[in-house]
Amino acid sequence: MTLMRPTGSWDGTRLAHEGFVFAxxxxxxxxxxxxxxEGFRRDEPVLVVAGNRVRSLLAAHLGADLGRLAAFDAAETFWRGGHGTLHAYARDLRDLRRRAPSWRLAAEPVWLAREKGREWSRFEAVANSCLDDVPYYSLCLHDARQVPADVLADVxxxxxxxxxxxxxxxxxxYEDPAAVVRALxxxxxxxxxxxxxxxxTTPVAARRRLAAAVPAGHRARRDDVVAAGHELVVNALRVAPWAGLATWTDGDVLVVEVSDDGPGLADQTQGYVPPDPEKGPRGMWLAWSLADDAAVRTGPAGTAVRLFFGA
Incomplete structure (x- = not known):
């Protein structure tokens, strides 16, 4: 008889991150x-955040034990874009850490089945590094009948x-988080x-240039464009005497590029990592979160960051 070990050798001291695909x-x-x-037996808080079908199945099989769950929530209400979702997730984990030494979560990111939710794969990768010391088991559920095959490969x-x-x-x-971010x-x-x-050479000059460069079709996004570009220019001027600023449109998308000839980024995932609420830094996080998407090229000869803004 084969003995099932739901969390293997996990000792409850650090993050364990499993991608479970079912058909x-x-x-x-x-x-x-x-x-x-197993979580109930170990007196660990157990949280479930999943789609309606998964929650219905679990409710039927858990019966009276359903009331022992610390949370049993609809995943459909959790998506706030990649940055907003990870930021809320990190905040909730900090709160849990104050109340429990370890816990476990079964979560179904149902938004991966939608085109606009695919960016979550990058944030899932980054979670491996920025949440590594958080003591919980994250069992991520992915329905192969709903999630496209190329997205499952990213899982x-x-x-x-x-x-x-x-x-x-x-x-x-599995790949290093920075490699996943670059690839996706x-x-x-x-x-x-x-x-x-x-x-x-100054953030003020960058703000003026950006405000003037926003086309008529993107006027509603002007504050976001200026604020995000400002943050990137501030970062660039910390490592170089001047920053390069360029804007253009690609269809209905406004692209803002900020470049420098500094030494390159030491951590290519930092625009994805929620800032420490007390210490920061938060410039790249803010820039990324104000834009619809972002891309970066970096190396010893310098860094270029592109922000993308829909109309």
Whole structure:
């Protein structure tokens, strides 16, 4: 008889991050119900945040034990864009840490099935580093009947653990978070010839240039464009005597590029990582969160960041 180990050798001191892909209801129940019941036996808070179908299945199989869950919430209400969702997630984890030494979460990011929710794969990857010291087991549920195959491939790249039928095991396709971010960010294409780079030496000059460059179709986003570009220019001027500023449109998307000839970013994931509420820094996080998306190229010869703003 094979003994199932729902969390393997996890000792409750650090993050364990598993991507579980299922294609039928029975496989889901066989994985999640023992995971939940083990948490009850260990007196760990158990949280479930999932779509309606998953919650209905679990409710039917847990019966009276359903009331023992610390949370049983609809995932459909949690999506606030990548930055907003991770920021709220990190805040909730900080609160939990004050109340429990360790806990476990079964979560279904249902938004990955939608085009605008696919950016979450980058944030899932970054969570491996920025939440590494948080003592909980995160069992991420992905329905292969709903989530596209290419997104499921990204799930494998962003989760260190997978399920072998009896215990969590290392995911062979897992990649370093920075590599996942580079691979999944918007493609870096050549700048249009008409998009000349203007050197700026002060944040004030950058704000004026940006405010004047916002086209009529993007006037509603002008404050976001100026504030986000300002943050990037401030960062650039910390490592170089001037920053390069360029703007152009690509269809209905306004692109803002800020570049410098500094030493390059030491951490390419920092625009994705929620800032420490007391210490920061928060400049790149703020810039990323104000834009619809972002891409970066960095190395010893300098850094260029592009922010994308829809109309």
């Amino acid at each position: 039928d209801d029975a496989r889901l129940v066989e994985r999640v119900v023992p995971f939940v019941l 494998a790249r962003s989760h260190p653990l997978t399920w072998d039928g009896t215990a969590p095991v290392p995911q062979p396709a 960010q918007p493609p870096w294409t050549d700048r249009p010839g008409a998009a000349a780079v203007t050197p700026v």
